[in-house]
Amino acid sequence: MADAPSGNADNKAVEAFLQGGSLKHAPGPYFGSFGGRWMPESLIAAVDELEETFDKAKDDPEFRAQVADLNKNYSGRPSLLTEAKRFSTHAGGVRIFLKREDLNHTGSHKINNVLGQALLAKRMGKTRVIAETGAGQHGVASATAAALMGLECVVYMGAEDCRRQALNVARMELLGATVIPVTSGSQTLKDAINDALRDWVANVDNTHYLLGTAAGAHPFPAMVRYFHEVIGEEARAQILDQEGRLPDAVCACIGGGSNAIGIFHGFLDDPSVKIYGFEAGGDGMETGRHAATITLGKPGVLHGARSYLMQDDDGQTIESHSISAGLDYPGVGPEHSYLSDIGRVSYEPITDREAMEAFRLLCRTEGIIPAIESAHALAGAIKVGQRMAEEAAAIGGAAQDKIVIVNLSGRGDKDVATAAEWFDLLDKDSAEAEIGKEGEQL
């Protein structure tokens, strides 16, 4: 059993904090001492233009109607809230509900943000969007939005990721995007962001940088959150409709933190709701091979924002490690750093092993293959559920009176090869096993 979380100060403390105002719709550029614009001057005009366009758009009924229409008739929103009854028995018997972002078009929450930003790009008269991607999820989503809206799309992706995720590269190319393998630095997601920023500096006149997470310079963290707030708004309305009350806890996985900030936002001002973010613990905290930025990082500036950061004593960024490419990032969105510091949200690490056990459990108990990213949230929910059940038992309560919502941020089709390798499901002479072996060496 894990130790009690340091965040989620008791309800009275959160209530007292909230008396000072709402935690919702924080406009940036600062979230406490985090956020800001730690960017080259060359790009300030572009982020200024984006901020101005976004501020106008979100107050414009026509823009809001466009977003709502795309969410409903293109992405398939609202996504379902599904009770996971058989899975719940493994989480101390608390009732677990899944917010089904996996059912969106393109298979994850990412579509919410890319559609919104692509609309803004059009409003700014930009004809080209660029994006970074780790395993390819945000790249595929960006290519999708670009195809839908007739924008040129260039995706930067680490050279090794391109090789390991050849099918996602093919997907992006099918959608009309150009994928550029990144060979600089550590050739990972952070270097893909660096190269996208270099492209943006040189092509800012006609190009919008479609950043994939709630990180980066202002207005990106507040803007990306805005496009994902629909997750939390829907989940809150759905649980009230289905159960007539708020949940006791909300869980999400955190890489940069966009799915998490989206669902958290719906519940930030509800003091009775405990909120948990689960970072990638990789091989384990003690190994140094992880992506637990808030748990073990220190404040610093990277990619435009001040936030928690995995860095060495010299301030050099440390490479992160996770079985989940979507969580494999050494930074985190600045609003999460703030929510951690004020104790509103608890952030805890989940190891690769814990995530993969939860991954298999959901497959077998609910018939849903989750993204490995989302499996971190599921593994966290199991721990939270077990703790809640113990607490309830201690005061003579029943676990089944407790409700936990988990953001199932994406589907796991993309992860089948990784999972098959992990669980040793492949014939060792198969082509897939060969690919898996190469992946293991990386």
Place this chain on the structure above:
Amino acid sequence: MASKAQTISRSAAAIDKARAEGRAALIGYLPAGYPSVEETIAAGIALAENGADLIEIGIPYSDPVMDGQVIQAATTEALAKGFSVRQVFDVVAGITSKTDAAVLVMTYWNPVVRMGVDEFSRRLSEAGGAGLITPDLIPDEAAEWMEASDKYGLDRVFLVAPSSTTERMQRTVDASRGFVYAVSIMGVTGARTSVSTAAKDVVAAAHAVGAERVCVGLGVCNAGQVREIAAYAEGVIVGTALVAAIRDGGVEAVAALTKDLSTGLTRETGLTREEA
């Protein structure tokens, strides 16, 4: 405080000395620890002895978003060889103890944050450094650095770009001390065959809001380009070409290139900007 510090700006003094000689100042960039700390010091001294008025020492950083491939490759190699940030003070002290050149450090901001802005400034000052060039720090976020640079009498060189609005140009020029770094094009570091016409406009815009010393960088690699820029700016910054020189020909090549670049500094009219 600012005007008092202005009088002790070592960068400004070096640029003014060049101006008194009827020429622009030459600023040469080298990444610390590439190919070794000793060679960076030797190359810095060679820069000063062959016509550079100011020397810019870069701190290798894991995420250099404003740098092109040549500088990235050099700094990545320096880091792979185990360069540590505190060695930059050895480089600065090694050069300032042997030359009169003003030595600035060019650094992305996180290494400074990690060491502590005050601690970094104190050590830079003790090493004889003139100040910092900060490619990813804008005045809006620089409160701590403004305070530390005043406390230790260090120059703070912010960047202006072709995309900077007049309002931002004003703010940046007002916050800067020593000189203002004009980015010649919208792009990253790297040698280019011609200097964009945007450079002249950026310099004019900076002068128009009161900048006394504007130096142009990004893409400058030969004496012809130096001559072109020397006609309208107080200083010319060369980076990538020098990094390629030390990579391919060591300290001797740096000396030879610096000597050649410096032939472009004299303004053909012989007039200073004010007179022209």
